[in-house]
Amino acid sequence: MDTESQRWRWWALGLAAGLLLFLPQLYAQGPAQNQKPIKWGGDTDGGFPYVFADRIDPEKVIGFEMDLAQALEKEIGRPIVFEQRTYESLLADLGRGDIDVAMNGLEIIPERLKRVAFSRPYYIYQLQLVVRADESRFKNLEEAKAKGMTIGTLGATAAERLLQDQGVSLKTYDDQQGPYDDLRQGALDGVLMDLPIAIYYAAPDKKLQYSQLKPGLKFLGPAFAEGYYGIAVRKDDKELLEQLNRGIDNLLNSGKLKDILQKWQLWTPDQYRLYEPIDVVAGGDDMRFADYLPLLLWGAVVTVLITLASFALAVAIGLFIALLRMYGPAPLRWFGVGYVEFFRGIPVLLLLYFIYYGLPALVPGLKLNAYIAAVLGFGLNYAAYEAEIYRAGISSIPRGQWEAAASLGMSSPMTFRRIILPQAIRVILPPMTSDLVALFKDTSVVSIIAVVELSKQYQILTKSGGGYLQIGLTTAALYLVMSVPLGYLSRYLEHRWGAKH
Amino acid sequence: MALLGPSGGGKSTLLRCLNGLNTFDTGQIRVGEHVLRSGPRHGAEIHGIRRLFGMVFQDFQLFPHLSVLENVIEAPLHVQGMTRSDAVERAEHLLQRVGLGSHLHAWPQQLSGGQKQRVAIARALAMQPRGLLCDEITSALDPEIKHEVLRVLEDLKRDGLTLILVTHEMGFARRAADRVVVLCDGRILEDGPPAQVLEQPRTERMQMFLQRVLG
Numbered sequence: 001m002d003t004e005s006q007r008w009r010w011w012a013l014g015l016a017a018g019l020l021l022f023l024p025q026l027y028a029q030g031p032a033q034n035q036k037p038i039k040w041g042g043d044t045d046g047g048f049p050y051v052f053a054d055r056i057d058p059e060k061v062i063g064f065e066m067d068l069a070q071a072l073e074k075e076i077g078r079p080i081v082f083e084q085r086t087y088e089s090l091l092a093d094l095g096r097g098d099i100d101v102a103m104n105g106l107e108i109i110p111e112r113l114k115r116v117a118f119s120r121p122y123y124i125y126q127l128q129l130v131v132r133a134d135e136s137r138f139k140n141l142e143e144a145k146a147k148g149m150t151i152g153t154l155g156a157t158a159a160e161r162l163l164q165d166q167g168v169s170l171k172t173y174d175d176q177q178g179p180y181d182d183l184r185q186g187a188l189d190g191v192l193m194d195l196p197i198a199i200y201y202a203a204p205d206k207k208l209q210y211s212q213l214k215p216g217l218k219f220l221g222p223a224f225a226e227g228y229y230g231i232a233v234r235k236d237d238k239e240l241l242e243q244l245n246r247g248i249d250n251l252l253n254s255g256k257l258k259d260i261l262q263k264w265q266l267w268t269p270d271q272y273r274l275y276e277p278i279d280v281v282a283g284g285d286d287m288r289f290a291d292y293l294p295l296l297l298w299g300a301v302v303t304v305l306i307t308l309a310s311f312a313l314a315v316a317i318g319l320f321i322a323l324l325r326m327y328g329p330a331p332l333r334w335f336g337v338g339y340v341e342f343f344r345g346i347p348v349l350l351l352l353y354f355i356y357y358g359l360p361a362l363v364p365g366l367k368l369n370a371y372i373a374a375v376l377g378f379g380l381n382y383a384a385y386e387a388e389i390y391r392a393g394i395s396s397i398p399r400g401q402w403e404a405a406a407s408l409g410m411s412s413p414m415t416f417r418r419i420i421l422p423q424a425i426r427v428i429l430p431p432m433t434s435d436l437v438a439l440f441k442d443t444s445v446v447s448i449i450a451v452v453e454l455s456k457q458y459q460i461l462t463k464s465g466g467g468y469l470q471i472g473l474t475t476a477a478l479y480l481v482m483s484v485p486l487g488y489l490s491r492y493l494e495h496r497w498g499a500k501h
Numbered sequence: 502m503a504l505l506g507p508s509g510g511g512k513s514t515l516l517r518c519l520n521g522l523n524t525f526d527t528g529q530i531r532v533g534e535h536v537l538r539s540g541p542r543h544g545a546e547i548h549g550i551r552r553l554f555g556m557v558f559q560d561f562q563l564f565p566h567l568s569v570l571e572n573v574i575e576a577p578l579h580v581q582g583m584t585r586s587d588a589v590e591r592a593e594h595l596l597q598r599v600g601l602g603s604h605l606h607a608w609p610q611q612l613s614g615g616q617k618q619r620v621a622i623a624r625a626l627a628m629q630p631r632g633l634l635c636d637e638i639t640s641a642l643d644p645e646i647k648h649e650v651l652r653v654l655e656d657l658k659r660d661g662l663t664l665i666l667v668t669h670e671m672g673f674a675r676r677a678a679d680r681v682v683v684l685c686d687g688r689i690l691e692d693g694p695p696a697q698v699l700e701q702p703r704t705e706r707m708q709m710f711l712q713r714v715l716g
């Protein structure tokens with residue numbers, strides 16, 4: 001009995017203490033406060049110094065925006081939870097309601113203001129041109145343009161827009177690392193990105209904890225073309241916008257935002273202007289059909305060229321592998337079997353990554369153009385499938401044909417070339433044509449290595465301006481115009497020749 | 502020369518060895534000055550033997566992607582390196598001889614079995630061999646059609662061509678062959694002129710074989 005009452009007393013005490021601790025907070029936030037967490041979308045993929053996975057504990061997401069989010073959490077009184085999203089889809093995800101806010105170095109630009117609302121800015125960025133340390137051909141963007149230099153940048157950013165507006169030849173990337181890697185390997189002449197990124201990848205004099213320094217690069221000239229980073233919210237989410245603005249306001253006035261930026265070495269005197277009102281308004285024209293059609297058509301041409309070149313390579317290598325596998329001596333035969341199993345077993349995406357990013361790292365001095373890497377990747381991958389088609393076709397020709405040719409004095413290579421292959425083609429052609437159709441559609445994957453073909457062009461066009469439906473329908477129409485006749489050809493060949501065997 | 506014998510006796514095997522299509526474990530094969538030995542193939546010797554003897558198969562094995570004429574000129578053009586006009590001239594002559602002068606541009610699929618087999622004979626002859634090896638070349642044909650092929654063979658023999666044929670046509674063997682060899686279990690059971698082998702067989706097994714075949 002004694003212990004029972006004691007336990008009860010402890011319990012009551014604990015409850016009271018808990019209430020005492022939490023009550024002030026509950027009161028401060030007001031009883032009407034919504035405790036629903038705010039879903040914050042960002043991309044940790046190569047996202048220094050915004051949000052990225054901690055190298056020591058990859059489960060942990062850190063970065064100056066993470067610090068900002070945690071500070072805002074306290075100001076607003078609602079938990080902010082991070083959700084991993086791809087950078088390109090942030091605004092689309094926001095519109096769909098998958099996330100409540102998007103914060104990932106998103107510049108406040110007129111086109112975006114048409115689709116979403118932005119909080120007051122939390123950072124004033126500038127653009128920084130980075131070149132190889134030994135660069136002497138140009139000293140600024142104008143000279144780079146005049147000399148026909150190619151500048152790399154992130155897709156759907158203010159930097160991309162600036163390069164486009166100035167007519168500089170440019171190449172867009174999905175990640176921050178790619179452009180700097182390509183610059184070092186000579187595939188690019190310069191990289192124009194936001195200063196925070198440039199600092200973390202190419203400023204050797206800064207002592208940064210999380211620096212991703214790529215040696216052999218330098219800043220070219222001072223940073224320029226400033227703009228604002230803001231937090232994007234849905235336009236109808238007025239309450240949240242209000243909360244965010246008040247939160248950033250408080251962080252500015254208490255000096256906490258400055259502390260965070262200083263911690264990440266991002267503070268510059270320019271940031272004092274964060275205290276002033278900003279004047280970016282929604283604007284920019286909707287893309288018109290006549291504007292985007294040429295871009296999509298060019299994308300279609302690239303798609304067709306990559307498809308044809310890859311397939312030609314696949315058909316050639318495939319025949320070679322099939323011959324090794326069927327007629328080669330034992331070690332070569334095993335190689336043929338290994339080749340087929342290997343390339344059928346790994347995703348083509350991985351292969352493309354490896355060829356484009358991995359090979360140049362392994363082989364010093366190797367400069368792989370993204371288009372060549374794409375053709376190589378798909379050529380090697382599809383060769384495995386074509387080899388099996390060849391093998392099936394060639395084995396379907398009866399042995400008697402070999403013997404009849406041999407008895408006429410024909411050598412094996414001659415028999416293969418003049419008697420077996422021409423007959424096997426009839427068995428081979430229908431499945432090969434349907435592979436061609438498949439490859440045609442598969443090529444959309446190459447966008448991951450900075451090749452701008454039809455699908456990628458669609459992505460680029462819709463990223464900044466929206467217009468998913470019209471541009472999407474045009475893109476689909478272009479694909480269909482090309483793939484439907486191919487499909488018919490495949491079925492025709494199947495019907496014509498496939499049935500006889 | 503006619504090769505006779507029960508099924509599984511080794512007739513096809515012998516013929517294929519003679520043309521270098523099969524290897525063998527013991528013994529040797531001599532054709533003219535060419536010698537095939539057991540063990541790994543010897544390309545040059547096989548090639549020499551194939552120049553001396555053409556081969557005709559039971560299931561024709563015409564090249565289906567080539568027309569009748571192209572079937573016949575294929576080897577002269579690409580193995581012997583003849584000019585096209587010479588090869589065509591020879592092929593037309595040969596096809597006329599086997600009675601297919603009007604089917605030069607037909608496709609193999611369009612021909613009857615007997616016609617196919619005669620194209621196959623013309624194709625083998627186009628390499629100007631000294632003889633032909635024929636393995637049951639009439640077995641897949643209807644009885645009425647067999648004769649057109651057999652007639653061609655008799656005609657060729659009259660012209661001095663050496664024919665080694667595996668056949669189940671006893672009547673034809675007796676009528677046309679100079680020599681009959683009977684194979685049984687991979688060994689020669691009888692060997693001699695048809696009158697002797699078919700009419701007065703020396704071995705008991707041969708008598709049983711004849712009884713079974715002739716009924």
Ligand SMILES: Nc1ncnc2c1ncn2[C@@H]1O[C@H](COP(=O)(O)OP(=O)(O)OP(=O)(O)O)[C@@H](O)[C@H]1O
Pocket residue numbers: 506507508509510511512513514515686687688
């Ligand atoms: N001399 C031999 N030594 C070893 N094996 C032999 C010999 N002759 C024949 N054989 C074997 O006997 C089997 C049947 O031979 P083959 O097909 O030549 O018979 P065939 O006389 O053509 O019969 P069919 O009349 O049915 O066509 C084959 O597997 C072959 O390897």
Ligand SMILES: [Mg+2]
Pocket residue numbers: 512513514
């Ligand atoms: Mg046989």
